[in-house]
Amino acid sequence: MENTIVLEAKSILKSFYDPVQKEVLKDISFDIHRGEFVSVMGRSGCGKSSLLYILSTMDTDYTGELYIDQELVTNQSDQALASLRNEKIGFVFQFHYLLHEFSVLKNVMLPGFKLNRLSQAELEHNAFELLKKLGIEHLASKMAYQISGGEKQRVAIARAMINDPLLLMCDEPTGNLDNKNKEIVFDTFNELVQSFNKTLLVVTHDQSFADNTQRTIRMEDGRICN
């Protein structure tokens, strides 16, 4: 179980063509095992965000092969990719990206609506349990724009967890948080790995954050360099 490969990238290559051709990712190959807490480090513009978008299946414009849960996802239809994201991947973005039209609880439940596996009541219960675990259950009925940045980030984590995904991907999750909130987020991640055996892939700028993860992939100029 511990050694199952959750995500595998084989010689991924991506170029931007506008205004001139520029290779942002050059022959990226690596894999992530189940239960790993991996961080991706690198300077701005080294292609780490581009890599994350490809790994997350949102960006399909690349060459090479990507396996998620030992299944080839390259060249699958948008529809199939969307349901794969919904079921197997949870996202946390730098700018938390909650939907302001909804309450905190509804925000957490949204991916569950799409998955449509649980009844409304069960889903609501799960969402509430997740918020409780993250210590923000008192915010459940607030609207998303009424809560603070650190709280938003935790709500985003809860939302990423609602469908019990295989893999959690985070883009600079602590990018604009103060130290206290940073710690809370990191501890939450750590607990997800330790107690729930989740796999985490975190893109970050933050050296101290990366140092605390189990493995760090360093990127420079479109290549992995460690």
Add this chain to the structure above:
Amino acid sequence: MKARHILEIARALLMARAKQTLVAAVGVAFSVAFFISLLGFMEGLNSLLDGLVLNRTPHIRLFNDLKPSAIQPIDLDSSYKDYHSMVSSVKPSNARKGIYDAERIIKKLMSDRRVYGVAPKVSAQVFYNLGNIELNGLVNGVDVVQEAKLFNFNTYIVEGNSQDLMNRPNTIVLGSGLAQKILAKKGDLVQVTTTKGEKFSLKVIGFFQSGMVEFDKIQSYVSLATCQKLLGESNHYVSDIQVKLINMDQAPVIAKEYEELFGVNTEDIQTANAQFETGSSARTIISFSVGIVLLIVAGFGIYNILNMMIYEKMDTIAILKATGFSGNDVKKIFISISLSIGVVGALAGVLLGLVFSILIDNIPFDSMAVPGVDTYPVDYGIQYYSIAVVFAVATTFLASWFPSQKASSVDPVEIIRGK
């Protein structure tokens, strides 16, 4: 993805833009309301104006046409078979004007299931005597009960009671124009001279007004029996049989059938009044196009608002897609936003349209030409309401098509990277 959840997301997006949504819905509501009241009013006027003539015109008229026989005596003589007949100025013989065996024809017509009602009629050419002056005129002998049932006879009587025609002998209802001309009042005696030179005195018991001035200046009504007496004919004499059908559109076909069956001449309403059909269909087309343009304009309003909403909600769309909503789900969300604006607007528009119609229906409309009408006519036909609703919903659906297509193809990476 359950429809309930799609709707929930759509609702939340709508509520975030409540004011704009309301404006869009009001736009739809007004265009539906105007569509309904415009068409209802137009159709009300149409049927009122057409009714002036059509209500009083039989769907099929049976009569004996006075024309020379097509087969002249010379044609019957076989010795002239190979010759060309050059007899000119052939005149009709003194054939009877009345319909032969009219009573049996009427009985037969009554038993026809397609027939709504039958009214016999006798008309007589007369002169109204006014001192030394003689006025040309036409007296119609009618079966008052049938005439009232089939041709709204009572509506056009502006003074007096049509029943008196039946109950009192030698009575007459004068056309209002005629009455003014000969200064006749109710209870006066009017002298008429028939074409055969006989004079009769008839008592005026009322006046009628058809709405057509020329008609009212010449015509008057008496009972069947009185008219038969004027003509010096027996009480079996009938010059016209007027038939009203249940379905007016069948008139040409049935008219032909009767012509063969009874050996009489027939005339159907479509042939007699072709111009009315044309006029009302042209008016209907005009009002339909105005109404539909209104709905299309409302559709553009919705298109605008959706477009704006999509630009504003790019982040929301991106995040929905990132968390696994497919382009199709996003499209469904935006189409349901638009459809709910359309449906709510259309329903409000139906109510508003009904209110407008009732208002128009209560505006006083006094016209000498149209007796029995004192407010503007409005048709409350359910078809206008349903057409408006169906068209409004279809327009909003189409209006949402391109914006939601655009929303569904939003690339989440571009949005998220752009931050």
